Amino acid sequence: MKKFVNDPRQFVPEMLEGIYLASGGRLKYEPKYNLIYRADMPQANKVSIIQGSGSGHEPAHTMIVGKGMLDAACPGDVFAGPPVEFVYETTKLMNSPKGVLHLVNNYTGDRLAFEQGREMCEMDGIKVATLLVNDDVAVKDSTWTVGRRGVAGNFFVIKAVGAASEKGASLEELVRIGNDVIANVRTLGIALTSCTPPVKGSPLFEIADDEMEVGIGIHGEPGRQRTKLVSATEIVDIMLNAVVPDLPFKGGDEVALMINGLGGTTIGELYLLYGIAHKKLAAQGIKVFRSYVNEYCTSLEMAGASLTLLKVNEEIKGLLNEPAEVSIRVF
């Protein structure tokens, strides 16, 4: 393992301390619960928006805490959802008369922690609603499985409800808006390399130099299939052929198009993929309303990328265009 790390078990706390110190007072840090939260929250006239999830997906979720996005994030260890107590204490701390919104990516660990945490909060009289994000088309949905995973599409849910909450939307309105985004967002990821959780110290899975994993999960879970590495254009075809028919996205639709890096792929490669995807969508009559090319939801140092499409309406467009202030700023 070659990483900037001291004690691997202190990786998450030391990273969180960095986020806190870099924020210039905009954020606060509670080490007991891996909790990063806005210094100006909670507020009586705004619903508080919380996410947990595992660490190792940065900038999701601790680095996108800020005005117009998340109000607090309480991640667990790398690739492990937070303990119930983190959810409970975070929700209590962020309690607002307008209520608290839990954004949960659809993984069993996250769901169980947030379900149990919510039960405990409701016993204390806290008003809580939950949104379950499940945009990954790699997982075939059916009644007996645990359902689709939440991956990079999570960003759009955060952006939309974050913006709406700043304008005073009620908890019920945020649930409606969030579910509208979730119903219209789809993602597929492809990995070129594995990744190494600091505590494990070795790669999570093996993958040959000439192979790729189609439909990779953001914790290194196997995807739909392992195939030979193909050209960038063919990779975009695989992504679009999985994502576009799933909703389906159709000619005349307006979309947000995200090319998300999984942690070990250069921004140049991401823009290369973006250009190909943009042209192919245009050829199908699908218009890109707004582009997102960067790292949004990563899997440590995994080389790879995911493609997310969100079908937008006037309301969602307005919310995506609202300003936000988060730790990840490059200018």
Added chain:
Amino acid sequence: MAATAIDDVDLVLRTMAKTIVDNAVYFADLDSVAGDGDFGYSLRNGFEVVVSDYDTFDRSSVGAVLKKIGFVLSGKVGGVSGPIWGTAFLRASQAAGDKTEFTAADVIAILRAAVAGIMHRGGASLGEKTLLDALVPAIDTMETGLARPEAVQDHGSAALQEAADVAVRAAEATKPMLAMRGRAAYTGERSIGSVDAGATAVGVILQSVSAAWREKYAQKETGR
């Protein structure tokens, strides 16, 4: 089996906690085959506190110590394991109540309560490639063994060893199963061919507990 007292409970819980901490890397490696590799490390975050702080726990009753462990796990363990194992201990605690010693039937009732808690929290049932596939047959075996007259003489040692052996075999038998719960479920048919990490952990834990139990009661026999 003669009545079991709090020092027997201490032995079981301490052995269990130490076994989980000692095997964290092994369990995590098993989990990285089909799951995401966090299982052993997540559990360790809680059970290492059980190991280090056990002497400070309220042990006025069996229910009290089980409840304390349930709270530690809910506070420290993330991923799927925290809610699942935390709920198991809290349900076991409710079943144990303020008893300070109990019978074979009580032990089985406490274990069954933990299983009900796991099923409630995780929504899983048998055959879905989870820890239940080792735990439930092990408890069934223990119940049968403890009902035999010999169980009184050997303090349930043989019954516990049989249960541990059944758990190991049952964990091995999860190999051809299709994972339907937890993150391993995403791998679909590719989860077939590797053992379930949780079921394997149950086998490893029961073997350690059984060894510690036999050692304790063998020493008692020779001491007489």
